Amino acid sequence: MPHAGWDDFQFDGIGTRWEIATPLQLEPSLQAALLRLVERFDADWSRFRDDSPVTALAREPGRHEFPAEAGPLGLLYRSLYDVTGGAMTPLIGGSLERLGYGAGYSLQPSGPPLPAPAWDEALKWTGSTVTTKAPVVLDIGAAGKGVLVDLLATELEAAGVSTFIIDASGDLLVRGPEAVPVALEHPYNTTQAIGMLSLTGGALCASAANRRAWGDGLHHVLDGKTGRPVRTAVATWTLAETAMLADALATALFFVPGPELQQSFEFSWLTVFSDGSAAYSSEFEGTLFT
Amino acid sequence: MKSAVRKSVYAGIAGLSLAGTVAGCAPSATESAPAESSGSSAAGTSAPTTSAEASSPAGGGSGYKDGTYSADGNYVSPNGTETVGVQLTLASGKVTDVQITQHPSNPNTRKFQGEFAGGIADQVVGRNIDELNVSKVAGSSLTSGGFNQALEQIKSEAQ
Known part of the structure; x- marks a missing residue:
């Protein structure tokens, strides 16, 4: 639903519909930059893509330097992990895959529900560097959409657009x-x-x-x-x-x-x-x- | 940001009796269904939840066999990936019942208890968005994607 008199830039990204409303239409170059950012974010964080570092970390333990948004995201996830007694965790991806919600979308459980591994046993998230001690499936689904909203806002503000509404469905x-x-x-x-x-x-x-x-x-x-x-x-x-x-x-x-x-x-x-x-x-x- | 303890705000009963609210499930399910589900009359139905084998071919030439079909669809919500179970009953090529089930592993089904420091309302009240002067809607209407996905699966199985 548009804001009266404003221009709406609409696109699909990370599995949902986006609308960015601005008083004036965004320059085509800025629109292209926003779309590149969405694609970049998806490529970095999607557990559904064969080429993502998240998929690589699911195959074997290792160390990966994520983009800058990983810093505050890691801190927030750790706080939520502690506050919820481990219920909210970025290590939930394996549990989701067990229930059939992996890249193959089998929708068939491959075994009994699998609790997420304990953070300190499997994961070290320092700044934007993620180090894993076992193959783990990262899933930032609880905050990922919000992170991308903030990144798009930063991009808009850097381009001199200071008045806008970002609507991520x-x-x-x-x-x-x-x-x-x-x-x-x-x-x-x-x-x-x-x-x-x-x-x-x-x-x-x-x-x-x-x-x-x-x-x-x-x-x-x-x-x-x-x-x-x-x-x-x-x-x-x-x-x-x-x-x-x-x-x-x-x-x-x-x-x-x-x-x-x-x-x-x-x-x-x-x-x-x-x-x-x-x-x-x-x-x-x-x-x-x- | 410590909000002061507010006294309870009692909004009164919104006319949502138990019977009314149970029946209210069906329209919200059918409204997500695509046009093919014309003739659905799920409101207030109590169809069996067990799955039946497809029995007889549809008479109307729709290409769908009668029976009860179940499928799960998933969608990405702010909670991560979630799933919605959809059970359709087809008779003569028409959807005669829709049941939506929640995946038991969904963390949202977890029991939520606690004391509240903010205000409370006994019963929220709905108003038609069409009649409101708003620019945006804040909500999580993401189920339709998963629903439609499950429906596609059912359509292919029913053919």
């Missing part, structure tokens, strides 16, 4: 003076929103469980401690300075409650649960419809 980054009205998509009905907010300068990312009905069949599963139906997070939104942080924390909210994450990270959050209730930090106050 529902994960947004806004720069410039403009306040962008944004709807918060209903987790079970894409034609509806559950709230609205005005986004000025910053990233708004969302994460959702697979689309189902309220209750998720869990209305019949009661928690004996409370006598209430068990409750799971089904959709999350986060506001943060960078898209990398917002993207990663939108996932982390499925593992760790918002108030706990706020002790470690600067961000705002909104979590909607399977029973239709919601919880949120102060910055989301007043955004939900009533």
Whole structure:
């Protein structure tokens, strides 16, 4: 959906649809540079490409110098690994492949679920240098899209474009003076929103469980401690300075409650649960419809 | 950024009764389906979840055999790669039921519990995006890719 009167530069990248909205149309040379950046990022980080360093590290242990974005990404992943007790890890790729979500897309499990290896036993991530002690499958899926959003923003700003909206299929980054009205998509009905907010300068990312009905069949599963139906997070939104942080924390909210994450990270959050209730930090106050 | 503890914000009941919300699953599933699924009437159905062998050929010349088909599709979300299970029941070349299942390994199904320091709403309320004055939608409507992928697999198996 375009921002009124603005130009939209649209393309596909890392498996999703992108829109960059700007007051004036971007120069063709800048558009080409942005597309090269997307391709470069995919070539560096995709575990689905035979030619990527990630694929090489999956074949045999070794050492690889990733591009500069690997520095902050590694630090963030390590923090999340610690905060979530190992639930969020860049070493989840092997577990995904075991379940059939590897490059071959077999969609057939090749064995029982495989826990990710412990970080300190398999991985050393210092700055942008990744050293592995065993063949491991890196997967930066929880933050990768946000990292690319930030890289594209940096590229735009370096080219003198200071006002823009990057929309990576529902994960947004806004720069410039403009306040962008944004709807918060209903987790079970894409034609509806559950709230609205005005986004000025910053990233708004969302994460959702697979689309189902309220209750998720869990209305019949009661928690004996409370006598209430068990409750799971089904959709999350986060506001943060960078898209990398917002993207990663939108996932982390499925593992760790918002108030706990706020002790470690600067961000705002909104979590909607399977029973239709919601919880949120102060910055989301007043955004939900009533 | 320590937000002050907010008193609960009770939004009231949004009219989403249990029965209504269970039935509400179906439209959200069928809306992702492509045009071939005309005639789907999944709302409120309670089709068996067990898979049936394809039984009789479709009469309408659609080229699809009747039966219940299951397939998984996957898609890349901000959570990484996720999967969606799709089960279609075909009768006379038309989709008569759609069931969406969640992969048990999906970390999002993990039980989420905790105390909340921010505000809470008893029940979120949906409004049509068409009627809102917004430029963008923040959400994760990525399931359709996986759904369509699974559907393609079902189409090829049903032929």
